[in-house]
Amino acid sequence: MVDTIALAHAPQRRWTFSYQKFLDGFLWAFIALGSFTFIEPAPYDLLSLAIVPLWAFGGFRIHRSIVPFFVLLGLYNVGGLISLVPWHHAPNSGIWIFYSVYLSVSALFFAIFFGERTERRMKICLDAYLASCIFAAVLGVIGYFDLGATAKWFAPEARATGPFKDPNVMGSYIIFGFIYLLQLLLTGKARRPWLVVPAALLLLLAILLSFSRGSWGATVLATLMTTGFAYVSSEDRRVRRRIVVLFFAVVAMAALALAAALSVEQIREMLANRAQLAQDYDAGERGRFGNQLRSIPMLIELPNGFGPYRFNVFFGLDPHNSYISAFASYGWLGGFAFLLLVAVTTFVGFRLSLAPSPYRGPAQIVWTALFMYFLQAVQIDIDHWRFVFLLLGALWGLEAARLRWLRDHPAVAAPQ
Numbered sequence: 001m002v003d004t005i006a007l008a009h010a011p012q013r014r015w016t017f018s019y020q021k022f023l024d025g026f027l028w029a030f031i032a033l034g035s036f037t038f039i040e041p042a043p044y045d046l047l048s049l050a051i052v053p054l055w056a057f058g059g060f061r062i063h064r065s066i067v068p069f070f071v072l073l074g075l076y077n078v079g080g081l082i083s084l085v086p087w088h089h090a091p092n093s094g095i096w097i098f099y100s101v102y103l104s105v106s107a108l109f110f111a112i113f114f115g116e117r118t119e120r121r122m123k124i125c126l127d128a129y130l131a132s133c134i135f136a137a138v139l140g141v142i143g144y145f146d147l148g149a150t151a152k153w154f155a156p157e158a159r160a161t162g163p164f165k166d167p168n169v170m171g172s173y174i175i176f177g178f179i180y181l182l183q184l185l186l187t188g189k190a191r192r193p194w195l196v197v198p199a200a201l202l203l204l205l206a207i208l209l210s211f212s213r214g215s216w217g218a219t220v221l222a223t224l225m226t227t228g229f230a231y232v233s234s235e236d237r238r239v240r241r242r243i244v245v246l247f248f249a250v251v252a253m254a255a256l257a258l259a260a261a262l263s264v265e266q267i268r269e270m271l272a273n274r275a276q277l278a279q280d281y282d283a284g285e286r287g288r289f290g291n292q293l294r295s296i297p298m299l300i301e302l303p304n305g306f307g308p309y310r311f312n313v314f315f316g317l318d319p320h321n322s323y324i325s326a327f328a329s330y331g332w333l334g335g336f337a338f339l340l341l342v343a344v345t346t347f348v349g350f351r352l353s354l355a356p357s358p359y360r361g362p363a364q365i366v367w368t369a370l371f372m373y374f375l376q377a378v379q380i381d382i383d384h385w386r387f388v389f390l391l392l393g394a395l396w397g398l399e400a401a402r403l404r405w406l407r408d409h410p411a412v413a414a415p416q
């Protein structure tokens with residue numbers, strides 16, 4: 001006979017719903033799908049429509065430090081809407097501005113979102129972003145070597161493209177993951193170095209096989225910048241010596257991996273071709289750089305620019321320069337707002353990365369990657385890259401968290 005009294009007093013397992021854990025899991029999936037962009041609309045775009053109301057349901061606060069970011073992004077898009085007026089009938093122009101507004105709203109969301117529960121949410125963001133980078137790199141590499149006849153999907157131009165439409169975008173995207181792994185190695189925070197090292201080499205191989213000159217240069221600068229931040233942030237001489245030794249070890253391993261890759265004739269020939277500073281489409285009066293130079297005198301006389309997504313109508317090619325594109329598509333108002341946004345963000349990024357705070361570590365990863373994209377914007381269009389707006393918002397969210405932390409720690413704030 002069952003002892004009903006004993007059963008009544010036995011401990012019961014209860015399933016309880018944790019809103020924060022659910023939101024954390026949703027955030028991981030949302031960011032991890034950031035590299036899956038060869039279909040439209042991308043899963044990232046669809047999930048973004050869900051994460052905002054889910055987050056808002058739990059309540060939020062807006063720190064006053066984010067206001068300049070709101071204002072500059074707002075002016076940028078207002079400039080675009082004004083420039084759209086004469087071309088509202090052109091479908092491409094309308095879609096271009098709509099997508100700009102959407103990405104700007106996503107950046108504002110990230111700025112508020114990462115301003116709260118910052119350490120936890122940034123850890124999820126870093127890990128999910130790294131997972132997406134490794135996923136993209138694996139697809140790019142197997143596609144380049146046509147394993148399982150996958151080249152038609154993941155390397156259609158004989159360049160590793162992975163789940164992206166453009167190999168240049170894939171190469172730039174993966175830089176973030178490499179910076180994260182490099183920082184873990186240099187600071188001694190890698191729990192499993194035997195996994196981190198091959199993962200970093202995989203990302204470097206994918207960047208190499210993307211044959212993106214901008215990504216190559218950005219990777220070199222990002223490596224130097226990450227090492228510099230790690231060195232300056234440490235006050236222990238022994239740790240600094242280890243950082244220097246590890247830096248040269250990483251460089252040596254990368255050099256050996258490059259030498260091994262160059263032993264493949266297919267890679268060697270493409271590398272020799274892509275390593276040239278100027279390609280055929282760059283040179284000449286009607287090449288990429290020629291178009292950029294010819295557009296500047298015209299834009300000086302056009303307060304509204306050429307209109308959203310109409311640079312290619314005038315010159316037959318996209319500007320491949322986000323700073324010129326800002327004036328061409330968003331007019332003087334949007335162009336100057338974009339320049340000011342980059343300048344102010346650069347100040348905030350370096351301050352976050354150098355000033356002591358609990359958020360300096362993740363800020364150094366986010367800012368190094370974002371700074372590389374700002375530099376790449378001189379030779380490629382980054383103004384509709386989803387991950388640029390993710391990092392832009394994350395950086396301003398980190399700044400809000402840092403200022404809130406300083407308010408609660410006046411002794412730390414006093415020397416500054």
